[in-house]
Amino acid sequence: MFEFFFGAYKDATTLQIVLETIVFFFGIFSVWYAGKENILVFPTGLIATVITVYLLYKAGYLGDMVLNGYYSIMSIYGWYNWSRGKGGEDSLKISRTNNREKLNGLLIFVVTLFVIFGVYKVAGNEIMPENYIDIFTSGVFFTGMYYMALKKIENWTLWIFADIISIPLYAYRGLGILAVQFAIFTILAIMAYISWYKILKAENE
Numbered sequence: 001m002f003e004f005f006f007g008a009y010k011d012a013t014t015l016q017i018v019l020e021t022i023v024f025f026f027g028i029f030s031v032w033y034a035g036k037e038n039i040l041v042f043p044t045g046l047i048a049t050v051i052t053v054y055l056l057y058k059a060g061y062l063g064d065m066v067l068n069g070y071y072s073i074m075s076i077y078g079w080y081n082w083s084r085g086k087g088g089e090d091s092l093k094i095s096r097t098n099n100r101e102k103l104n105g106l107l108i109f110v111v112t113l114f115v116i117f118g119v120y121k122v123a124g125n126e127i128m129p130e131n132y133i134d135i136f137t138s139g140v141f142f143t144g145m146y147y148m149a150l151k152k153i154e155n156w157t158l159w160i161f162a163d164i165i166s167i168p169l170y171a172y173r174g175l176g177i178l179a180v181q182f183a184i185f186t187i188l189a190i191m192a193y194i195s196w197y198k199i200l201k202a203e204n205e
Helices: 002-011 014-035 041-059 062-083 099-123 129-149 154-172 176-204
Strands: none
Touching: 014 041, 014 176, 041 062, 062 099, 062 129, 099 129, 129 154, 154 176
16 A cells, blocks of 8 residues: 555655645645635645646646646635625625536536646647546536635535545556545545535524
């Protein structure tokens, strides 16, 4: 098991290990802050995603690279959206998606599939079976990040689903630290969903 997750690091550079470790901790901080409905989710997440863009570019995983570039942009948008307040109060409350937002989410998912597929084609990279999984999870993550920026509870359902898929995917790619990170993400996302659900239920009552 250890060899499966970390065997690839025998030939890794010190820089790669250091950067992946930074991503590991800041990524966890970001998800933890999100579960606490704390705006620090965005600056911590921004650090993790910007570094991850570089790591995935070096590894040649263009779908996930574009995904993390999108995360960086949406982190800035979400940071702004969550920080808007009236009379010292946060004006953006946890809520469920309405029909229009569900449609927007489906549109984002479908467009993402075509865009990421196009990125691989334009780059001239051979699309392997794991890349199709990458393309699919990218669509799920894109939609989840959109819902996170709007503070919709459905974002956690999408994160949990895609995180579970990403654990063996990243381990297979030789990015063991990130695979372990996604395992922790899954646990934190489940906890966050429960926390947000209780807040939403209390507000509705």
